[in-house]
Amino acid sequence: MFDLDFPLSIAPMMEWTDRHYRFLMRKITQKTILYTEMVTAEAILRGNQEKLLGKSEDGPCVLQLGGDSPEKILQAARIGAEFCYDALNLNVGCPSERVQNGSFGACLMKEPNLVAELMLAMAEGSKLPVSVKHRIGVNGLESYDDLSKFVQIVHERGKTNHFIVHARIAILEGLSPSENRNIPPLRYDDVHRLKKDFPHLKIEINGGIKDLNDAIFQIDSGIDAVMIGRAAYENPMIFRFADSIFTNQGINSDLEKKNSINIMNPESFNWDKLNEEIEMYLSDWVAQGGRIHTVLRHALGFFYGQKGGRIFRRYLSENMHKSPSDIRLFKNAIASSGVLD
Ligand SMILES: Cc1cc2nc3c(=O)[nH]c(=O)nc-3n(C[C@H](O)[C@H](O)[C@H](O)COP(=O)(O)O)c2cc1C
The missing domain is CATH 3.20.20.70 (Aldolase class I)
Incomplete structure (x- = not known):
């Protein structure tokens, strides 16, 4: 409880x-x-x-x-x-x-x-x-x-x-x-x-x-x-x-x-940890026959309103259907969009 x-x-x-x-x-x-x-x-x-x-x-x-x-x-x-x-x-x-x-x-x-x-x-x-x-x-x-x-x-x-x-x-x-x-x-x-x-x-x-x-x-x-x-x-x-x-x-x-x-320390969020946890979760989900878009569709807004946020969103939405088992997609979307640079 x-x-x-x-x-x-x-x-x-x-x-x-x-x-x-x-x-x-x-x-x-x-x-x-x-x-x-x-x-x-x-x-x-x-x-x-x-x-x-x-x-x-x-x-x-x-x-x-x-x-x-x-x-x-x-x-x-x-x-x-x-x-x-x-x-x-x-x-x-x-x-x-x-x-x-x-x-x-x-x-x-x-x-x-x-x-x-x-x-x-x-x-x-x-x-x-x-x-x-x-x-x-x-x-x-x-x-x-x-x-x-x-x-x-x-x-x-x-x-x-x-x-x-x-x-x-x-x-x-x-x-x-x-x-x-x-x-x-x-x-x-x-x-x-x-x-x-x-x-x-x-x-x-x-x-x-x-x-x-x-x-x-x-x-x-x-x-x-x-x-x-x-x-x-x-x-x-x-x-x-x-x-x-x-x-x-x-x-x-x-x-x-x-x-x-x-x-409100902006440094306080641990993105590496989040990436790791998402990858582990997706790995289990894909092993059960799931597709990554079922999970990652909920992450489209993670960089809402931020520099690179739209590129992140587009990268994720275009690729999550194309590569339904790519458990590294979230991490790659962050890297490609430059949202954390
Ligand atoms: C896509 C969507 C689905 C919703 N489904 C439910 C629901 O299952 N049960 C419920 O009580 N309210 C549901 N709502 C209403 C929300 O719980 C909430 O009361 C409403 O969106 C107003 O709050 P907000 O202005 O913060 O969005 C739903 C709202 C949205 C946008």
Whole structure:
């Protein structure tokens, strides 16, 4: 069991936060809490459990479940716990049609009593800490009072103490999932108000957080924890200072004393070690019949915004399909692009 008090996490993202991405992120930050992609209870009960739930990385990791049947969630949670996750999370934020057809995800915001049952089932099945990730509302239930009622019911009836709040409503008809992550405006004030009204709950904010400075701002404003999604995928190296900037109590006091130069030492990242670890990982993966692009597609953003970063990205994306077993490709992409020169 790993420590879950660290105030920073990387959001669950389908197709993105798979075991390979999480392996790579663990080489950048040991303390940040990682989330799996959402796995539905149905898939766990019927599918290849090792493929769906197997992990390649160490450190704190939370399994996100999707579903609307307490019985199935209980069974899936029991199985999930056998795969050594540190906590479980329920998806009440995803607006995709596929998810809505199963009538779970964001549309569960309309059914807080059912969410409470699902939370009890998840805790009972897994015997692990549980949390719920939700929106500030859905169309038709958009006010702060609706949000506050949802949290109150899920807390009181579902015995849930950790709420991860994506600070946008979800529009359940007419917007694609991607539009639903951009078009409804961010309402951070609602999340801050939630923390004031429920000071005993752990309130984690999500949505539009671009970097660790934004995260520091949120923690300074009294929010307990910050979850970063797209920015963590597009620019993974923003997390290289996460372990020194944050502590379980919030922000490292050395940073507050403006001693940030030591903390943010640009020399501190050991690229040789990373190269070596990636090569070992790829070597195992290729030996199992895997292709390197399954892993290295998650490394395309490693030099985002840096000199040579685009050349690195192009080199990697052009060659990872051409040479599916070339375990030295990451190292060669660094050398060819000059990103570290
Ligand atoms: C490609 C992609 C897949 C996502 N899949 C999930 C998911 O499986 N479960 C979930 O709760 N949210 C999912 N989300 C939403 C994110 O977890 C997060 O709430 C959202 O992107 C807002 O945070 P951000 O602005 O930091 O990206 C996904 C987002 C993206 C971009």
